[in-house]
Amino acid sequence: xxxxxxxxxxxxxxxxxxxxxxxxxxxxxxxxxxxxxxxxxxxxxxxxxxxxxxxxxxxxxxxxxxxxxxxxxxxxxxxxxxxxxxxxxxxxxxxxxxxxxxxxxxxxxxxxxxxxxxxxxxxxxxxxxxxxxxxxxxxxxxxxxxxxxxxxxxxxxxxxxxxxxxxxxxxxxxxxxxxxxxxxxxxxxxxxxxxxxxxxxxxxxxxxxxxxxxxxxxxxxxxxxxxxxxxxxxxxxxxxxxxxxxxxxxxxxxxxxxxxxxxxxxxxxxxxxxxxxxxxxxxxxxxxxxxxxxxxxxxxxxxxxxxxxxxxxxxxxxxxxxxxxxxxxxxxxxxxxxxxxxxxxxxxxxxxxxxxxxxxxxxxxxxxxxxxxxxxxxxxxxxxxxxxxxxxxxxxxxxxxxxxxxxxxxxxxxxxxxxxxxxxxxxxxxxxxxxxxxxxxxxxxxxxxxxxxxxxxxxxxxxxxxxxxxxxxxxxxxxxxxxxxxxxxxxxxxxxxxxxxxxxxxxxxxxxxxxxxxxxxxxxxxxxxxxxxxxxxxxxxxxxxxxxxxxxxxxxxxxxxxxxxxxxxxxxxxxxxxxxxxxxxxxxxxxxxxxxxxxxxxxxxxxxxxxxxxxxxxxxxxxxxx
Amino acid sequence: xxxxxxxxxxxxxxxxxxxxxxxxxxxxxxxxxxxxxxxxxxxxxxxxxxxxxxxxxxxxxxxxxxxxxxxxxxxxxxxxxxxxxxxxxxxxxxxxxxxxxxxxxxxxxxxxxxxxxxxxxxxxxxxxxxxxxxxxxxxxxxxxxxxxxxxxxxxxxxxxxxxxxxxxxxxxxxxxxxxxxxxxxxxxxxxxxxxxxxxxxxxxxxxxxxxxxxxxxxxxxxxxx
Numbered sequence: 001x002x003x004x005x006x007x008x009x010x011x012x013x014x015x016x017x018x019x020x021x022x023x024x025x026x027x028x029x030x031x032x033x034x035x036x037x038x039x040x041x042x043x044x045x046x047x048x049x050x051x052x053x054x055x056x057x058x059x060x061x062x063x064x065x066x067x068x069x070x071x072x073x074x075x076x077x078x079x080x081x082x083x084x085x086x087x088x089x090x091x092x093x094x095x096x097x098x099x100x101x102x103x104x105x106x107x108x109x110x111x112x113x114x115x116x117x118x119x120x121x122x123x124x125x126x127x128x129x130x131x132x133x134x135x136x137x138x139x140x141x142x143x144x145x146x147x148x149x150x151x152x153x154x155x156x157x158x159x160x161x162x163x164x165x166x167x168x169x170x171x172x173x174x175x176x177x178x179x180x181x182x183x184x185x186x187x188x189x190x191x192x193x194x195x196x197x198x199x200x201x202x203x204x205x206x207x208x209x210x211x212x213x214x215x216x217x218x219x220x221x222x223x224x225x226x227x228x229x230x231x232x233x234x235x236x237x238x239x240x241x242x243x244x245x246x247x248x249x250x251x252x253x254x255x256x257x258x259x260x261x262x263x264x265x266x267x268x269x270x271x272x273x274x275x276x277x278x279x280x281x282x283x284x285x286x287x288x289x290x291x292x293x294x295x296x297x298x299x300x301x302x303x304x305x306x307x308x309x310x311x312x313x314x315x316x317x318x319x320x321x322x323x324x325x326x327x328x329x330x331x332x333x334x335x336x337x338x339x340x341x342x343x344x345x346x347x348x349x350x351x352x353x354x355x356x357x358x359x360x361x362x363x364x365x366x367x368x369x370x371x372x373x374x375x376x377x378x379x380x381x382x383x384x385x386x387x388x389x390x391x392x393x394x395x396x397x398x399x400x401x402x403x404x405x406x407x408x409x410x411x412x413x414x415x416x417x418x419x420x421x422x423x424x425x426x427x428x429x430x431x432x433x434x435x436x437x438x439x440x441x442x443x444x445x446x447x448x449x450x451x452x453x454x455x456x457x458x459x460x461x462x463x464x465x466x467x468x469x470x471x472x473x474x475x476x477x478x479x480x481x482x483x484x485x486x487x488x489x490x491x492x493x494x495x496x497x498x499x500x501x502x503x504x505x506x507x508x509x510x511x512x513x514x515x516x517x518x519x520x521x522x523x524x525x526x527x528x529x530x531x532x533x534x535x536x537x538x539x540x541x542x543x544x545x546x547x548x549x550x551x552x553x554x555x556x557x558x559x560x561x562x563x564x565x566x567x568x569x570x571x572x573x574x575x576x577x578x579x580x581x582x583x584x585x586x587x588x589x590x591x592x593x594x595x596x597x598x599x600x601x602x603x604x605x606x607x608x609x610x611x612x613x614x615x616x617x618x619x620x621x622x623x624x625x626x
Numbered sequence: 627x628x629x630x631x632x633x634x635x636x637x638x639x640x641x642x643x644x645x646x647x648x649x650x651x652x653x654x655x656x657x658x659x660x661x662x663x664x665x666x667x668x669x670x671x672x673x674x675x676x677x678x679x680x681x682x683x684x685x686x687x688x689x690x691x692x693x694x695x696x697x698x699x700x701x702x703x704x705x706x707x708x709x710x711x712x713x714x715x716x717x718x719x720x721x722x723x724x725x726x727x728x729x730x731x732x733x734x735x736x737x738x739x740x741x742x743x744x745x746x747x748x749x750x751x752x753x754x755x756x757x758x759x760x761x762x763x764x765x766x767x768x769x770x771x772x773x774x775x776x777x778x779x780x781x782x783x784x785x786x787x788x789x790x791x792x793x794x795x796x797x798x799x800x801x802x803x804x805x806x807x808x809x810x811x812x813x814x815x816x817x818x819x820x821x822x823x824x825x826x827x828x829x830x831x832x833x834x835x836x837x838x839x840x841x842x843x844x845x846x847x848x849x850x851x
Binding site for chain 2: 004005006007008010251255256257258259260287290291292294446447450451454455456457458482485486487589592595596599600
């Protein structure tokens, strides 16, 4: 993604990728982890690493920072979240085999006589091992191709042991050829929540990979899964970022303008709980409130907390481990044993996996089982704890503004009972009811999403929910048309239907096969998606990469879907359209936009003009202002 | 031709070809491109900005609101504090019903092509006087605007570097001038814009172009994918 050299570079916390991004925006928050990984990459000895951190702590950025200085052909990167054609043992085996085959062939390793042959997988019609490796690691371009790949997955599921053995042989030959222990970077394990069927299907592969030299990108909860990884595996924990580092990060994001907004740094640091993505999203929302809505500091901060809390955290959830929350609040740590405890494990794992609880650091040597932890401040701040330390005047000002304006999640003042436990049901009720009122007309949505929609320097992913579908095509054409008054932004229209017997995620993969970061992707989700389809989409959130996306989802459907999307929602901002959505839009303004594009563009038939003519037509038919 | 005459020609030529949108449609296009590129020169995030002939825009990092009226004479442009109790720092009226010395003798003739070697330096001098550093100017703090120092470690400038020209008679030039003056994000960004304008006008004058369209004037990029 192209970035601004001197000015503002905000986004919703996507990992850094390019050299330019690292040069402008990287802050070495996790030096111990990066040093450790650098040494590990350089070292030729066997031994795997489990790199664990909660969502948004910067694991992917750490791996990128380290791996970009190693361009060894013996480093094999496997993305288990986005790249398997299906979530099955065969799907994972196929991907791994394909990647290892590619690396072996690139290094001139003989790949015959590995216990499997091309004729075992005749349905892909590969004329060589190279062709086979390419085919099984590429995204399908149509459903037929996807079907053929799934057939191979089926065969591999039945012969998973043989496939792993073949992988093992290839890795041995690669080691002999390159005189170097092959390194596998197993990315995306962090998207598999422990206890889910998909994670279960991945376990044998994890065990196999752990025997070699593999770096696992995992969630913090995986560090506690003693049975899934060898006891001797080296564990690196990425925890909360210190206040000073967070401030450096915020400064870099604001570029030259950082002194103007520096009063927000301490609050953002506090409300982020040390989580990098939460801090970046708070900064993004705060900056928007200050610059676009012209809010004063306290108001901007309260509104930013609400937006980020709503997007990242809020759902009604029956497994919310209220007892654990009270203990963490009281003790300031979480006992490692709770992650495996029969009574509490599900709730604790969920709370950590979904960032309701934030683990700050590794345990001190004096108390090796006690992991310093806090309740996510965006939840914690809503509660009037009896034992809280006094707040600073600035924190009080933010809370007061939030209280006066009935804003969650800060300032709700949910009371605690005599045993010190808050009324959690009331908490979720308040969060839910406040978001009910949070509807916007199209102009307000446009204002909220303009930075990504009109900009060449950032791409955002936006969910727009609606009550009645009505003429959504006109809404889309309005947003895309206006974007085209800023630059040439072609729009790809994608409709994905979920439900039993359908393959919506494969369908999406196919439709996103040729990604163009300069396009706008309008994706409408229809049908009743199954739990498995929602989980699959959640895990593959990174296929959306850095694309500018507008997703359209009916509001009741969205409410049901959100609890399946702890990962996906990390990269989305959510807005709800009000019923009177066209309020404030006039025919004259649309005509003026059309004239502007015609005058400024040298294209024959500019996309923006076509889109806005549709809007004009719709407005005229619906009586001027609709 | 002596330097002063050459520069007078350059001055009038630049103003004529880039800063006198002829029709209502031209004016709207000019303002449309102006509105949609403010964020580019200030190196900020884009926002939805629509500007009519009488309108206003924010300069958020200076807590300023620029209010202008260029629909009819007298034109006016004001800098107002962006707050719930706005305070006007500065207001400029341009009443073209009255004379100024500059309005008396528009330079005549074309730039002498045998002296094209001097053209770049002439354009630099003219752009300085017209837009980048007008002879008569006030610094923002002189107007009572609170001083803002952007991050100097990456080239950010102080609001002292914003010079508000006092004698600019063409309201369109004045708007363009403000756009540049509020570019405080870095000195390098200013230099880049300066070089861009010099090259733009050098090409236009060498080619005897009759207009510099809004798209080129504002560096309005329409990517082709």
